[in-house]
Amino acid sequence: MTTITPLEALQPSRFETPAILKKLAAASRALAELKGMAASIPHQGILINTLGLQEAKDSSAIENIVTTHDELFRQAAYPDAANTPAAKEVAQYRQALRIGFEAVKATGLLTNNHILQMQAELEQNAAGYRKLLGTALKSSTGQTVYTPPQEPDVIVALMRDLERFINDDALFDADPLIKMALIHHQFESIHPFYDGNGRTGRIVNVLYLVQQGLLDTPVLYLSRHIVRTKSDYYRLLQAVRDADAWEDWVLYMLTAVEQTAREGLVTVQAIKDLLLEVKHSIRAQYKFYSQDLINNLFTHPYTKIEFIQHDLKVSRLTASKYLDTLVDGGFLHKQKIGRSNFYINTRLYQILTGDAMQADELHHHGQ
Numbered sequence: 204m205t206t207i208t209p210l211e212a213l214q215p216s217r218f219e220t221p222a223i224l225k226k227l228a229a230a231s232r233a234l235a236e237l238k239g240m241a242a243s244i245p246h247q248g249i250l251i252n253t254l255g256l257q258e259a260k261d262s263s264a265i266e267n268i269v270t271t272h273d274e275l276f277r278q279a280a281y282p283d284a285a286n287t288p289a290a291k292e293v294a295q296y297r298q299a300l301r302i303g304f305e306a307v308k309a310t311g312l313l314t315n316n317h318i319l320q321m322q323a324e325l326e327q328n329a330a331g332y333r334k335l336l337g338t339a340l341k342s343s344t345g346q347t348v349y350t351p352p353q354e355p356d357v358i359v360a361l362m363r364d365l366e367r368f369i370n371d372d373a374l375f376d377a378d379p380l381i382k383m384a385l386i387h388h389q390f391e392s393i394h395p396f397y398d399g400n401g402r403t404g405r406i407v408n409v410l411y412l413v414q415q416g417l418l419d420t421p422v423l424y425l426s427r428h429i430v431r432t433k434s435d436y437y438r439l440l441q442a443v444r445d446a447d448a449w450e451d452w453v454l455y456m457l458t459a460v461e462q463t464a465r466e467g468l469v470t471v472q473a474i475k476d477l478l479l480e481v482k483h484s485i486r487a488q489y490k491f492y493s494q495d496l497i498n499n500l501f502t503h504p505y506t507k508i509e510f511i512q513h514d515l516k517v518s519r520l521t522a523s524k525y526l527d528t529l530v531d532g533g534f535l536h537k538q539k540i541g542r543s544n545f546y547i548n549t550r551l552y553q554i555l556t557g558d559a560m561q562a563d564e565l566h567h568h569g570q
Contacts, residue, residue, distance in 0.1 A: 207352060207392055209364040210385050215377040218453055223381070226457040230380055233464035234417055240471045241422045244478070246498045250422050250471065251301070252279075253504060253555055259296035261426035262405045265433060268292050272556045276505040281543055292325075296402055299324040303410045304421050313407065313414045315366045321406055325399040332358050332395045340394070348441055351394035361393045369411060379415040383408055384456035388443055405429070422467060428459040473554045474501065481534060481550075488532060491525050500535070504552050505545045 241250055256275055263270070270289040278290040299321040306317040323329050332355065340349045352358050368374055369386055377385075390404045409421040429436045432455075439455050442448040478501055486492040499506055499514045511522035526546045530537045535546040552558075 207361055207389070209361075210368045210389055211364075211374050213375075213385070213449065215375055217449060218377055218381045220450060223450060223453055223457065226454055226461065227378055227380060230457045230461040230464070231378070233461045233468070234380070234412070234423065237423065237464040237467045237471070238418050240468055240475070242419055244471065244475055245494075246502070247420050249474065249478075249498065249501045251304070251420055252502045253474070253551070254422050254424060254467070254470070255297045255300055256293070257555060258405075258409070258421075258424035258426050259293045259300065261424060261430050262402050263289070263293045263296055264430050265405075265426060265436075266401055272552070272558070276503075276547075276552070277540065277545065280503060280505045280507050280510070280545060295325055295327060296406075299403075300406050300409075300421060303406055304413065307410050307414050311414065312370050313410050314370070315362050317410075318362075318403060318407065322396050322399050322403045325402055326396075330397055332362065333397055335397075338394060338397070349392075349444055351392060358393060358395050361389075362395055365389055365393065369414070379412065379417060380457060380460055381453055383411050383460075384453045385449075386411060387456065388440060388449075388452055391440060392444065422471070423460065423463055424467065425456075425459050425463050427466070428463050432459075470554060474551065477550055477554065485529070485532075485534065489528065491528075496525070500529075500548050501551060504548050504555060506535075506548070507543065507545060 241247075244250055256279065260270065260272070260275060268289050270287060270293055274287055274290040275293055278286045278294050282294065302324055303313075303317055303321045306320070307313050310317075319331060323331075334355045336353045338351055338353070339347045340351070342348050352361060365386065368382075368389075375382060375385075387404055387408050390407060391400060394400050396403065405426050408425055409418070409423050412418045412423060413421055435455060439448070439452045443452050478497065481500065482492075482494075482497045485497070493515065495514050496511070499510055503510055506526070508519055508522045508526060511517065511525060512519055515522065515525075517525070526535065527537070529535045530546065534548075536549050538545045538547060
């Protein structure tokens, strides 16, 4: 079993290498651009909803919980409809992210209570920190590569130290992006929960950046980079434990921030351009145009009559008429699944998934 020392025992000066400082500058610049671009979207719920689902999907995929965008958007529109267990788990992740974000916004802190709440939402139980011995992380060949702390009181003490490190900026004189990398590693090494440690730890990453003011909303989705570099992610996590290779780990995480922020910029810009185009077209063509309508169509890639009723405060008949008119105008694609009608914003779907073909198929083959 590895002994874990509190993060403040590390020397901040270790992370002032030319390679780290250069990567830090690039990552900080990309993140600042993403923050600015995201702030220019008039209704923040659009990004939290749509990009939150992307992060949930990719973070869950790291744990081999695999689902399709189509299942996820359907689950978001009809949570009670019979759906895949994976889609339900991903929806729980998005809800956990939202709970954490609201808590950080309300308190300016990211506490262990918040982390416990998020993990309980993820796993749909209130088991809290591990109390049983025997957790070990195994390689694909079944060898034990790492045994996290086993004693409940040790886990509690380490989490208390980590909470202090997260919330007391004076404890460690380093850039928040470097600290985020250290916090993530420490959390995964403590492995405080029976299940959901990876996913909870990835939510903590983005919420820490919100708590530090580097983002206004949780729109940086690091999980996509981790999915693509999964073997590096696990190898570098382990190299810190085996060989104290903190610098390599920090470089990996800074690269993840830079690349993810750059991709996020492209996505947010595309959403913004489409939103303005659709807004002007609908306003020019239909008397029922409203900003609430536009917000609805971009918050829900798959919308439905009830969402329009609720958001626009109109009757079911009126909501249905609006949506069918927008289908006729080519703004939405109507698809009947079971007894439910979905109205799909195909161009938004395409931006979010990068999947033009499926969007075309939805257009041509919808029932």
